[in-house]
Amino acid sequence: MRYDTVIVGGSFAGLSAALYLARARRSVLVLDTGSPRNRFASASHGFFAQDGADPKAMLAAMRAQVAAYPTVHFVDEKAADAARDKDGFMVTLANGETVIGATLLLAFGVSDMLPELPGLAERWGQSVVNCPYCHGYEFSGKQLGVLNVSPMSVHQATLIPEWGPTTYFLNGGMIDPDASANLARRGVTIEPAPVDHLIGEGTDLSGVRLRGGHTQPLNALFVGAPWRLNSDMAERLGCAIEVGPFGSPTVTVDEMKATDVAGVFAAGDITRMGHTITFACADGVMAALAIHRALAFGTDT
Ligand SMILES: Cc1cc2nc3c(=O)[nH]c(=O)nc-3n(C[C@H](O)[C@H](O)[C@H](O)COP(=O)(O)OP(=O)(O)OC[C@H]3O[C@@H](n4cnc5c(N)ncnc54)[C@H](O)[C@@H]3O)c2cc1C
Known part of the structure:
Protein backbone atom coordinates (compact mmCIF):
# COMPACT_ATOMS: atom_id res chain seq x y z
CA MET A 1 0.00 0.00 0.00
CA ARG A 2 1.32 3.46 -0.89
CA TYR A 3 0.66 6.50 1.33
CA ASP A 4 1.42 10.17 0.83
CA THR A 5 3.35 10.02 4.11
CA VAL A 6 4.55 7.28 6.40
CA ILE A 7 5.10 8.58 9.94
CA VAL A 8 7.47 6.62 12.17
CA GLY A 9 6.35 7.33 15.74
CA GLY A 10 2.75 8.06 16.72
CA SER A 11 3.21 10.25 19.79
CA PHE A 12 3.04 14.03 20.24
CA ALA A 13 5.10 14.99 17.18
CA GLY A 14 3.87 12.23 14.87
CA LEU A 15 0.17 12.59 15.74
CA SER A 16 0.29 16.39 15.37
CA ALA A 17 1.69 15.95 11.86
CA ALA A 18 -0.88 13.26 11.07
CA LEU A 19 -3.73 15.58 12.12
CA TYR A 20 -2.62 18.40 9.82
CA LEU A 21 -1.97 16.05 6.89
CA ALA A 22 -5.36 14.42 7.42
CA ARG A 23 -7.00 17.83 7.37
CA ALA A 24 -5.21 18.43 4.06
CA ARG A 25 -6.94 15.22 2.88
CA ARG A 26 -3.68 13.36 2.41
CA SER A 27 -3.20 9.65 3.11
CA VAL A 28 -1.07 8.90 6.15
CA LEU A 29 0.20 5.74 7.79
CA VAL A 30 1.30 6.07 11.43
CA LEU A 31 3.62 3.35 12.71
CA ASP A 32 3.98 3.24 16.48
CA THR A 33 5.42 1.01 19.20
CA GLY A 34 3.52 2.74 22.03
CA SER A 35 6.44 3.87 24.23
CA PRO A 36 6.37 7.68 24.46
CA ARG A 37 9.26 9.15 26.43
CA ASN A 38 7.10 10.49 29.28
CA ARG A 39 5.33 7.15 29.88
CA PHE A 40 6.94 7.01 33.36
CA ALA A 41 5.11 10.16 34.53
CA SER A 42 1.56 10.03 35.90
CA ALA A 43 0.99 13.75 35.25
CA SER A 44 2.13 16.04 32.45
CA HIS A 45 2.53 19.80 32.93
CA GLY A 46 2.94 22.92 30.85
CA PHE A 47 0.82 22.03 27.82
CA PHE A 48 -2.14 24.38 27.56
CA ALA A 49 -5.59 22.97 28.34
CA GLN A 50 -3.94 19.75 29.59
CA ASP A 51 -1.90 21.00 32.55
CA GLY A 52 -1.69 18.16 35.08
CA ALA A 53 -3.30 15.61 32.76
CA ASP A 54 -2.30 11.95 32.51
CA PRO A 55 0.03 11.82 29.47
CA LYS A 56 -1.37 8.44 28.41
CA ALA A 57 -4.89 9.91 28.38
CA MET A 58 -3.63 12.90 26.37
CA LEU A 59 -2.16 10.60 23.73
CA ALA A 60 -5.24 8.39 23.68
CA ALA A 61 -7.42 11.47 23.02
CA MET A 62 -5.05 12.74 20.34
CA ARG A 63 -5.01 9.37 18.62
CA ALA A 64 -8.81 9.06 18.74
CA GLN A 65 -9.19 12.50 17.17
CA VAL A 66 -6.70 11.70 14.41
CA ALA A 67 -8.25 8.27 13.80
CA ALA A 68 -11.59 9.96 13.04
CA TYR A 69 -10.14 11.12 9.70
CA PRO A 70 -10.67 8.51 6.97
CA THR A 71 -7.29 8.99 5.30
CA VAL A 72 -5.26 8.12 8.42
CA HIS A 73 -4.24 4.54 9.16
CA PHE A 74 -2.42 3.12 12.17
CA VAL A 75 -0.23 0.06 12.49
CA ASP A 76 1.13 -0.63 15.97
CA GLU A 77 4.37 -2.09 14.75
CA LYS A 78 8.02 -1.13 14.77
CA ALA A 79 9.50 0.39 11.63
CA ALA A 80 12.69 -1.63 11.32
CA ASP A 81 14.20 -0.10 8.20
CA ALA A 82 13.56 2.40 5.43
CA ALA A 83 15.17 2.89 2.05
CA ARG A 84 14.58 5.06 -0.99
CA ASP A 85 12.31 3.43 -3.56
CA LYS A 86 11.23 4.51 -7.04
CA ASP A 87 7.85 5.61 -5.56
CA GLY A 88 9.34 7.32 -2.50
CA PHE A 89 10.45 5.30 0.53
CA MET A 90 9.95 1.65 1.34
CA VAL A 91 9.55 1.07 5.07
CA THR A 92 10.06 -2.47 6.37
CA LEU A 93 8.16 -3.31 9.53
CA ALA A 94 9.49 -5.61 12.26
CA ASN A 95 6.97 -8.25 11.12
CA GLY A 96 8.53 -8.25 7.64
CA GLU A 97 5.72 -6.37 5.87
CA THR A 98 6.59 -3.37 3.72
CA VAL A 99 4.78 -0.10 3.10
CA ILE A 100 5.56 2.78 0.76
CA GLY A 101 5.43 6.49 1.55
CA ALA A 102 5.92 9.20 -1.04
CA THR A 103 7.42 11.10 1.91
CA LEU A 104 8.68 9.98 5.29
CA LEU A 105 8.38 11.67 8.68
CA LEU A 106 10.69 10.48 11.44
CA ALA A 107 9.20 11.15 14.89
CA PHE A 108 10.47 8.13 16.81
CA GLY A 109 11.68 10.04 19.89
CA VAL A 110 14.65 9.55 22.16
CA SER A 111 15.44 7.47 25.26
CA ASP A 112 17.09 8.75 28.41
CA MET A 113 20.28 6.95 29.40
CA LEU A 114 19.77 6.90 33.16
CA PRO A 115 22.70 6.31 35.50
CA GLU A 116 22.70 2.92 37.17
CA LEU A 117 22.01 3.95 40.74
CA PRO A 118 19.89 1.75 43.02
CA GLY A 119 16.47 3.33 43.59
CA LEU A 120 16.68 5.75 40.65
CA VAL A 223 18.75 14.14 36.43
CA GLY A 224 19.52 15.64 33.01
CA ALA A 225 20.67 12.35 31.53
CA PRO A 226 22.17 12.07 28.05
CA TRP A 227 19.83 10.53 25.47
CA ARG A 228 20.01 8.29 22.40
CA LEU A 229 17.80 8.21 19.31
CA ASN A 230 15.22 5.39 19.45
CA SER A 231 16.13 4.25 15.92
CA ASP A 232 19.17 4.42 13.65
CA MET A 233 16.83 4.87 10.66
CA ALA A 234 17.77 8.53 10.12
CA GLU A 235 21.44 7.64 9.98
CA ARG A 236 20.85 4.71 7.61
CA LEU A 237 18.80 6.94 5.29
CA GLY A 238 21.80 9.27 5.14
CA CYS A 239 20.34 12.12 7.23
CA ALA A 240 22.91 14.32 8.93
CA ILE A 241 23.10 13.82 12.71
CA GLU A 242 24.59 16.41 15.04
CA VAL A 243 26.06 15.65 18.42
CA GLY A 244 25.18 18.51 20.75
CA PRO A 245 27.51 20.23 23.21
CA PHE A 246 26.57 17.69 25.88
CA GLY A 247 27.14 14.62 23.72
CA SER A 248 23.54 13.72 22.79
CA PRO A 249 22.47 13.34 19.13
CA THR A 250 19.85 15.25 17.14
CA VAL A 251 18.73 14.79 13.53
CA THR A 252 19.66 17.90 11.56
CA VAL A 253 16.62 19.71 10.11
CA ASP A 254 15.93 23.10 8.57
CA GLU A 255 13.30 25.50 9.94
CA MET A 256 10.56 23.54 8.08
CA LYS A 257 11.74 20.24 9.67
CA ALA A 258 13.20 18.89 6.40
CA THR A 259 16.31 16.74 6.78
CA ASP A 260 19.08 16.99 4.22
CA VAL A 261 17.69 13.87 2.47
CA ALA A 262 15.00 14.92 -0.04
CA GLY A 263 11.55 13.71 1.03
CA VAL A 264 12.58 12.83 4.59
CA PHE A 265 11.34 15.08 7.41
CA ALA A 266 11.89 14.81 11.16
CA ALA A 267 10.07 16.23 14.19
CA GLY A 268 9.96 16.22 17.97
CA ASP A 269 12.65 15.34 20.49
CA ILE A 270 14.93 13.80 17.86
CA THR A 271 15.40 17.23 16.25
CA ARG A 272 16.07 19.54 19.18
CA MET A 273 17.90 20.09 22.46
CA GLY A 274 14.89 21.41 24.44
CA HIS A 275 12.21 18.77 24.91
CA THR A 276 8.56 19.45 25.75
CA ILE A 277 5.22 18.33 24.40
CA THR A 278 4.51 21.84 23.14
CA PHE A 279 7.70 21.84 21.05
CA ALA A 280 7.02 18.30 19.79
CA CYS A 281 3.48 19.19 18.68
CA ALA A 282 4.66 22.41 17.02
CA ASP A 283 7.39 20.46 15.22
CA GLY A 284 4.82 17.98 13.95
CA VAL A 285 2.62 20.77 12.61
CA MET A 286 5.55 22.45 10.89
CA ALA A 287 6.69 19.16 9.35
CA ALA A 288 3.14 18.51 8.09
CA LEU A 289 3.03 21.90 6.36
CA ALA A 290 6.40 21.19 4.73
CA ILE A 291 5.33 17.69 3.67
CA HIS A 292 2.07 18.97 2.25
CA ARG A 293 3.98 21.58 0.30
CA ALA A 294 6.41 18.96 -0.99
CA LEU A 295 3.52 16.72 -2.09
CA ALA A 296 1.56 19.55 -3.71
CA PHE A 297 4.41 21.30 -5.45
CA GLY A 298 6.69 18.34 -6.01
CA THR A 299 9.44 20.11 -4.10
CA ASP A 300 11.33 18.98 -1.03
CA THR A 301 10.15 21.74 1.28
C1 LIG B 1 9.91 11.45 32.70
C2 LIG B 1 9.51 12.53 31.69
C3 LIG B 1 8.47 13.39 31.98
C4 LIG B 1 8.12 14.39 31.07
N1 LIG B 1 7.14 15.26 31.41
C5 LIG B 1 6.80 16.23 30.55
C6 LIG B 1 5.79 17.19 30.91
O1 LIG B 1 5.23 17.16 32.03
N2 LIG B 1 5.48 18.16 30.01
C7 LIG B 1 6.10 18.24 28.79
O2 LIG B 1 5.76 19.15 28.01
N3 LIG B 1 7.05 17.35 28.42
C8 LIG B 1 7.41 16.35 29.27
N4 LIG B 1 8.38 15.46 28.91
C9 LIG B 1 8.99 15.54 27.57
C10 LIG B 1 8.06 14.82 26.54
O3 LIG B 1 7.83 13.50 26.99
C11 LIG B 1 8.71 14.79 25.15
O4 LIG B 1 9.16 16.08 24.78
C12 LIG B 1 7.70 14.28 24.12
O5 LIG B 1 7.21 12.99 24.49
C13 LIG B 1 8.35 14.20 22.75
O6 LIG B 1 7.42 13.74 21.82
P1 LIG B 1 7.90 12.95 20.53
O7 LIG B 1 6.66 12.69 19.74
O8 LIG B 1 9.04 13.64 19.86
O9 LIG B 1 8.53 11.57 21.07
P2 LIG B 1 7.90 10.46 22.01
O10 LIG B 1 6.77 11.00 22.81
O11 LIG B 1 9.03 9.86 22.76
O12 LIG B 1 7.28 9.40 21.01
C14 LIG B 1 8.04 8.62 20.12
C15 LIG B 1 7.11 7.49 19.65
O13 LIG B 1 7.77 6.75 18.62
C16 LIG B 1 7.61 5.36 18.87
N5 LIG B 1 8.71 4.66 18.20
C17 LIG B 1 10.03 4.64 18.53
N6 LIG B 1 10.74 3.93 17.64
C18 LIG B 1 9.84 3.49 16.73
C19 LIG B 1 9.98 2.69 15.55
N7 LIG B 1 11.17 2.23 15.12
N8 LIG B 1 8.84 2.39 14.85
C20 LIG B 1 7.63 2.86 15.27
N9 LIG B 1 7.45 3.62 16.36
C21 LIG B 1 8.56 3.94 17.08
C22 LIG B 1 7.62 5.26 20.40
O14 LIG B 1 7.02 4.06 20.84
C23 LIG B 1 6.80 6.50 20.77
O15 LIG B 1 5.42 6.23 20.81
C24 LIG B 1 8.80 14.49 29.83
C25 LIG B 1 9.85 13.60 29.53
C26 LIG B 1 10.22 12.64 30.46
C27 LIG B 1 11.38 11.72 30.15
Whole structure:
Protein backbone atom coordinates (compact mmCIF):
# COMPACT_ATOMS: atom_id res chain seq x y z
CA MET A 1 0.00 0.00 0.00
CA ARG A 2 1.32 3.46 -0.89
CA TYR A 3 0.66 6.50 1.33
CA ASP A 4 1.42 10.17 0.83
CA THR A 5 3.35 10.02 4.11
CA VAL A 6 4.55 7.28 6.40
CA ILE A 7 5.10 8.58 9.94
CA VAL A 8 7.47 6.62 12.17
CA GLY A 9 6.35 7.33 15.74
CA GLY A 10 2.75 8.06 16.72
CA SER A 11 3.21 10.25 19.79
CA PHE A 12 3.04 14.03 20.24
CA ALA A 13 5.10 14.99 17.18
CA GLY A 14 3.87 12.23 14.87
CA LEU A 15 0.17 12.59 15.74
CA SER A 16 0.29 16.39 15.37
CA ALA A 17 1.69 15.95 11.86
CA ALA A 18 -0.88 13.26 11.07
CA LEU A 19 -3.73 15.58 12.12
CA TYR A 20 -2.62 18.40 9.82
CA LEU A 21 -1.97 16.05 6.89
CA ALA A 22 -5.36 14.42 7.42
CA ARG A 23 -7.00 17.83 7.37
CA ALA A 24 -5.21 18.43 4.06
CA ARG A 25 -6.94 15.22 2.88
CA ARG A 26 -3.68 13.36 2.41
CA SER A 27 -3.20 9.65 3.11
CA VAL A 28 -1.07 8.90 6.15
CA LEU A 29 0.20 5.74 7.79
CA VAL A 30 1.30 6.07 11.43
CA LEU A 31 3.62 3.35 12.71
CA ASP A 32 3.98 3.24 16.48
CA THR A 33 5.42 1.01 19.20
CA GLY A 34 3.52 2.74 22.03
CA SER A 35 6.44 3.87 24.23
CA PRO A 36 6.37 7.68 24.46
CA ARG A 37 9.26 9.15 26.43
CA ASN A 38 7.10 10.49 29.28
CA ARG A 39 5.33 7.15 29.88
CA PHE A 40 6.94 7.01 33.36
CA ALA A 41 5.11 10.16 34.53
CA SER A 42 1.56 10.03 35.90
CA ALA A 43 0.99 13.75 35.25
CA SER A 44 2.13 16.04 32.45
CA HIS A 45 2.53 19.80 32.93
CA GLY A 46 2.94 22.92 30.85
CA PHE A 47 0.82 22.03 27.82
CA PHE A 48 -2.14 24.38 27.56
CA ALA A 49 -5.59 22.97 28.34
CA GLN A 50 -3.94 19.75 29.59
CA ASP A 51 -1.90 21.00 32.55
CA GLY A 52 -1.69 18.16 35.08
CA ALA A 53 -3.30 15.61 32.76
CA ASP A 54 -2.30 11.95 32.51
CA PRO A 55 0.03 11.82 29.47
CA LYS A 56 -1.37 8.44 28.41
CA ALA A 57 -4.89 9.91 28.38
CA MET A 58 -3.63 12.90 26.37
CA LEU A 59 -2.16 10.60 23.73
CA ALA A 60 -5.24 8.39 23.68
CA ALA A 61 -7.42 11.47 23.02
CA MET A 62 -5.05 12.74 20.34
CA ARG A 63 -5.01 9.37 18.62
CA ALA A 64 -8.81 9.06 18.74
CA GLN A 65 -9.19 12.50 17.17
CA VAL A 66 -6.70 11.70 14.41
CA ALA A 67 -8.25 8.27 13.80
CA ALA A 68 -11.59 9.96 13.04
CA TYR A 69 -10.14 11.12 9.70
CA PRO A 70 -10.67 8.51 6.97
CA THR A 71 -7.29 8.99 5.30
CA VAL A 72 -5.26 8.12 8.42
CA HIS A 73 -4.24 4.54 9.16
CA PHE A 74 -2.42 3.12 12.17
CA VAL A 75 -0.23 0.06 12.49
CA ASP A 76 1.13 -0.63 15.97
CA GLU A 77 4.37 -2.09 14.75
CA LYS A 78 8.02 -1.13 14.77
CA ALA A 79 9.50 0.39 11.63
CA ALA A 80 12.69 -1.63 11.32
CA ASP A 81 14.20 -0.10 8.20
CA ALA A 82 13.56 2.40 5.43
CA ALA A 83 15.17 2.89 2.05
CA ARG A 84 14.58 5.06 -0.99
CA ASP A 85 12.31 3.43 -3.56
CA LYS A 86 11.23 4.51 -7.04
CA ASP A 87 7.85 5.61 -5.56
CA GLY A 88 9.34 7.32 -2.50
CA PHE A 89 10.45 5.30 0.53
CA MET A 90 9.95 1.65 1.34
CA VAL A 91 9.55 1.07 5.07
CA THR A 92 10.06 -2.47 6.37
CA LEU A 93 8.16 -3.31 9.53
CA ALA A 94 9.49 -5.61 12.26
CA ASN A 95 6.97 -8.25 11.12
CA GLY A 96 8.53 -8.25 7.64
CA GLU A 97 5.72 -6.37 5.87
CA THR A 98 6.59 -3.37 3.72
CA VAL A 99 4.78 -0.10 3.10
CA ILE A 100 5.56 2.78 0.76
CA GLY A 101 5.43 6.49 1.55
CA ALA A 102 5.92 9.20 -1.04
CA THR A 103 7.42 11.10 1.91
CA LEU A 104 8.68 9.98 5.29
CA LEU A 105 8.38 11.67 8.68
CA LEU A 106 10.69 10.48 11.44
CA ALA A 107 9.20 11.15 14.89
CA PHE A 108 10.47 8.13 16.81
CA GLY A 109 11.68 10.04 19.89
CA VAL A 110 14.65 9.55 22.16
CA SER A 111 15.44 7.47 25.26
CA ASP A 112 17.09 8.75 28.41
CA MET A 113 20.28 6.95 29.40
CA LEU A 114 19.77 6.90 33.16
CA PRO A 115 22.70 6.31 35.50
CA GLU A 116 22.70 2.92 37.17
CA LEU A 117 22.01 3.95 40.74
CA PRO A 118 19.89 1.75 43.02
CA GLY A 119 16.47 3.33 43.59
CA LEU A 120 16.68 5.75 40.65
CA ALA A 121 15.00 4.04 37.67
CA GLU A 122 11.83 3.12 39.61
CA ARG A 123 11.35 6.80 40.62
CA TRP A 124 11.92 8.20 37.11
CA GLY A 125 9.06 10.50 36.11
CA GLN A 126 7.80 10.72 39.71
CA SER A 127 10.37 12.04 42.23
CA VAL A 128 13.37 11.69 39.89
CA VAL A 129 12.76 14.01 36.94
CA ASN A 130 14.63 15.82 34.20
CA CYS A 131 12.69 18.98 33.32
CA PRO A 132 12.04 21.57 36.05
CA TYR A 133 9.45 23.37 33.88
CA CYS A 134 7.49 20.10 33.64
CA HIS A 135 7.82 18.87 37.23
CA GLY A 136 9.60 21.51 39.35
CA TYR A 137 6.52 23.45 40.46
CA GLU A 138 5.05 20.38 42.21
CA PHE A 139 8.15 20.31 44.47
CA SER A 140 8.12 24.05 45.26
CA GLY A 141 10.00 24.86 48.44
CA LYS A 142 10.98 21.20 49.02
CA GLN A 143 14.49 19.77 49.37
CA LEU A 144 15.83 19.47 45.83
CA GLY A 145 18.90 17.83 44.37
CA VAL A 146 20.71 17.72 41.04
CA LEU A 147 22.81 14.68 40.16
CA ASN A 148 26.01 15.25 38.21
CA VAL A 149 25.59 12.97 35.18
CA SER A 150 26.82 15.14 32.31
CA PRO A 151 28.39 18.54 31.59
CA MET A 152 24.77 19.83 31.47
CA SER A 153 24.20 19.02 35.14
CA VAL A 154 25.99 22.09 36.48
CA HIS A 155 23.73 24.30 34.32
CA GLN A 156 20.70 22.52 35.73
CA ALA A 157 22.03 22.99 39.27
CA THR A 158 22.24 26.74 38.61
CA LEU A 159 18.56 26.88 37.62
CA ILE A 160 16.95 24.64 40.22
CA PRO A 161 17.12 27.07 43.22
CA GLU A 162 14.19 28.87 41.52
CA TRP A 163 12.07 26.00 42.87
CA GLY A 164 13.62 25.30 46.29
CA PRO A 165 16.78 24.79 48.37
CA THR A 166 19.19 22.82 46.19
CA THR A 167 22.08 20.42 46.68
CA TYR A 168 24.36 19.59 43.75
CA PHE A 169 25.60 16.00 44.06
CA LEU A 170 28.98 15.91 42.37
CA ASN A 171 28.81 12.13 42.81
CA GLY A 172 32.58 11.86 42.98
CA GLY A 173 33.04 14.15 39.92
CA MET A 174 34.83 17.47 39.52
CA ILE A 175 33.67 21.06 39.31
CA ASP A 176 35.71 24.02 38.11
CA PRO A 177 36.18 26.99 40.48
CA ASP A 178 34.08 29.43 38.36
CA ALA A 179 31.10 27.06 38.29
CA SER A 180 31.51 26.38 41.99
CA ALA A 181 31.51 30.12 42.76
CA ASN A 182 28.42 30.59 40.59
CA LEU A 183 26.57 27.82 42.43
CA ALA A 184 27.57 29.38 45.76
CA ARG A 185 26.15 32.72 44.55
CA ARG A 186 22.89 30.88 43.76
CA GLY A 187 22.86 29.36 47.26
CA VAL A 188 23.46 25.80 46.02
CA THR A 189 25.15 23.38 48.44
CA ILE A 190 27.78 21.19 46.77
CA GLU A 191 28.02 17.60 48.00
CA PRO A 192 31.21 15.93 46.72
CA ALA A 193 30.63 12.36 48.02
CA PRO A 194 29.47 9.63 45.62
CA VAL A 195 25.78 8.74 45.88
CA ASP A 196 25.21 5.14 46.94
CA HIS A 197 21.44 4.78 46.57
CA LEU A 198 18.08 6.59 46.78
CA ILE A 199 15.62 5.99 49.60
CA GLY A 200 11.90 6.61 50.14
CA GLU A 201 8.46 5.00 50.23
CA GLY A 202 7.25 3.68 46.87
CA THR A 203 8.05 6.19 44.15
CA ASP A 204 8.47 9.03 46.69
CA LEU A 205 11.96 10.18 47.58
CA SER A 206 12.97 10.98 51.15
CA GLY A 207 16.74 11.10 50.76
CA VAL A 208 19.92 9.92 49.16
CA ARG A 209 22.42 7.76 51.00
CA LEU A 210 25.98 8.87 50.35
CA ARG A 211 28.93 6.55 50.30
CA GLY A 212 30.32 6.81 53.80
CA GLY A 213 26.90 6.44 55.40
CA HIS A 214 25.50 9.99 55.59
CA THR A 215 21.88 10.46 54.40
CA GLN A 216 20.90 13.74 52.74
CA PRO A 217 17.13 14.42 53.03
CA LEU A 218 15.65 15.07 49.58
CA ASN A 219 12.19 15.25 47.98
CA ALA A 220 13.13 15.43 44.30
CA LEU A 221 16.24 14.67 42.30
CA PHE A 222 16.82 16.28 38.89
CA VAL A 223 18.75 14.14 36.43
CA GLY A 224 19.52 15.64 33.01
CA ALA A 225 20.67 12.35 31.53
CA PRO A 226 22.17 12.07 28.05
CA TRP A 227 19.83 10.53 25.47
CA ARG A 228 20.01 8.29 22.40
CA LEU A 229 17.80 8.21 19.31
CA ASN A 230 15.22 5.39 19.45
CA SER A 231 16.13 4.25 15.92
CA ASP A 232 19.17 4.42 13.65
CA MET A 233 16.83 4.87 10.66
CA ALA A 234 17.77 8.53 10.12
CA GLU A 235 21.44 7.64 9.98
CA ARG A 236 20.85 4.71 7.61
CA LEU A 237 18.80 6.94 5.29
CA GLY A 238 21.80 9.27 5.14
CA CYS A 239 20.34 12.12 7.23
CA ALA A 240 22.91 14.32 8.93
CA ILE A 241 23.10 13.82 12.71
CA GLU A 242 24.59 16.41 15.04
CA VAL A 243 26.06 15.65 18.42
CA GLY A 244 25.18 18.51 20.75
CA PRO A 245 27.51 20.23 23.21
CA PHE A 246 26.57 17.69 25.88
CA GLY A 247 27.14 14.62 23.72
CA SER A 248 23.54 13.72 22.79
CA PRO A 249 22.47 13.34 19.13
CA THR A 250 19.85 15.25 17.14
CA VAL A 251 18.73 14.79 13.53
CA THR A 252 19.66 17.90 11.56
CA VAL A 253 16.62 19.71 10.11
CA ASP A 254 15.93 23.10 8.57
CA GLU A 255 13.30 25.50 9.94
CA MET A 256 10.56 23.54 8.08
CA LYS A 257 11.74 20.24 9.67
CA ALA A 258 13.20 18.89 6.40
CA THR A 259 16.31 16.74 6.78
CA ASP A 260 19.08 16.99 4.22
CA VAL A 261 17.69 13.87 2.47
CA ALA A 262 15.00 14.92 -0.04
CA GLY A 263 11.55 13.71 1.03
CA VAL A 264 12.58 12.83 4.59
CA PHE A 265 11.34 15.08 7.41
CA ALA A 266 11.89 14.81 11.16
CA ALA A 267 10.07 16.23 14.19
CA GLY A 268 9.96 16.22 17.97
CA ASP A 269 12.65 15.34 20.49
CA ILE A 270 14.93 13.80 17.86
CA THR A 271 15.40 17.23 16.25
CA ARG A 272 16.07 19.54 19.18
CA MET A 273 17.90 20.09 22.46
CA GLY A 274 14.89 21.41 24.44
CA HIS A 275 12.21 18.77 24.91
CA THR A 276 8.56 19.45 25.75
CA ILE A 277 5.22 18.33 24.40
CA THR A 278 4.51 21.84 23.14
CA PHE A 279 7.70 21.84 21.05
CA ALA A 280 7.02 18.30 19.79
CA CYS A 281 3.48 19.19 18.68
CA ALA A 282 4.66 22.41 17.02
CA ASP A 283 7.39 20.46 15.22
CA GLY A 284 4.82 17.98 13.95
CA VAL A 285 2.62 20.77 12.61
CA MET A 286 5.55 22.45 10.89
CA ALA A 287 6.69 19.16 9.35
CA ALA A 288 3.14 18.51 8.09
CA LEU A 289 3.03 21.90 6.36
CA ALA A 290 6.40 21.19 4.73
CA ILE A 291 5.33 17.69 3.67
CA HIS A 292 2.07 18.97 2.25
CA ARG A 293 3.98 21.58 0.30
CA ALA A 294 6.41 18.96 -0.99
CA LEU A 295 3.52 16.72 -2.09
CA ALA A 296 1.56 19.55 -3.71
CA PHE A 297 4.41 21.30 -5.45
CA GLY A 298 6.69 18.34 -6.01
CA THR A 299 9.44 20.11 -4.10
CA ASP A 300 11.33 18.98 -1.03
CA THR A 301 10.15 21.74 1.28
C1 LIG B 1 9.91 11.45 32.70
C2 LIG B 1 9.51 12.53 31.69
C3 LIG B 1 8.47 13.39 31.98
C4 LIG B 1 8.12 14.39 31.07
N1 LIG B 1 7.14 15.26 31.41
C5 LIG B 1 6.80 16.23 30.55
C6 LIG B 1 5.79 17.19 30.91
O1 LIG B 1 5.23 17.16 32.03
N2 LIG B 1 5.48 18.16 30.01
C7 LIG B 1 6.10 18.24 28.79
O2 LIG B 1 5.76 19.15 28.01
N3 LIG B 1 7.05 17.35 28.42
C8 LIG B 1 7.41 16.35 29.27
N4 LIG B 1 8.38 15.46 28.91
C9 LIG B 1 8.99 15.54 27.57
C10 LIG B 1 8.06 14.82 26.54
O3 LIG B 1 7.83 13.50 26.99
C11 LIG B 1 8.71 14.79 25.15
O4 LIG B 1 9.16 16.08 24.78
C12 LIG B 1 7.70 14.28 24.12
O5 LIG B 1 7.21 12.99 24.49
C13 LIG B 1 8.35 14.20 22.75
O6 LIG B 1 7.42 13.74 21.82
P1 LIG B 1 7.90 12.95 20.53
O7 LIG B 1 6.66 12.69 19.74
O8 LIG B 1 9.04 13.64 19.86
O9 LIG B 1 8.53 11.57 21.07
P2 LIG B 1 7.90 10.46 22.01
O10 LIG B 1 6.77 11.00 22.81
O11 LIG B 1 9.03 9.86 22.76
O12 LIG B 1 7.28 9.40 21.01
C14 LIG B 1 8.04 8.62 20.12
C15 LIG B 1 7.11 7.49 19.65
O13 LIG B 1 7.77 6.75 18.62
C16 LIG B 1 7.61 5.36 18.87
N5 LIG B 1 8.71 4.66 18.20
C17 LIG B 1 10.03 4.64 18.53
N6 LIG B 1 10.74 3.93 17.64
C18 LIG B 1 9.84 3.49 16.73
C19 LIG B 1 9.98 2.69 15.55
N7 LIG B 1 11.17 2.23 15.12
N8 LIG B 1 8.84 2.39 14.85
C20 LIG B 1 7.63 2.86 15.27
N9 LIG B 1 7.45 3.62 16.36
C21 LIG B 1 8.56 3.94 17.08
C22 LIG B 1 7.62 5.26 20.40
O14 LIG B 1 7.02 4.06 20.84
C23 LIG B 1 6.80 6.50 20.77
O15 LIG B 1 5.42 6.23 20.81
C24 LIG B 1 8.80 14.49 29.83
C25 LIG B 1 9.85 13.60 29.53
C26 LIG B 1 10.22 12.64 30.46
C27 LIG B 1 11.38 11.72 30.15
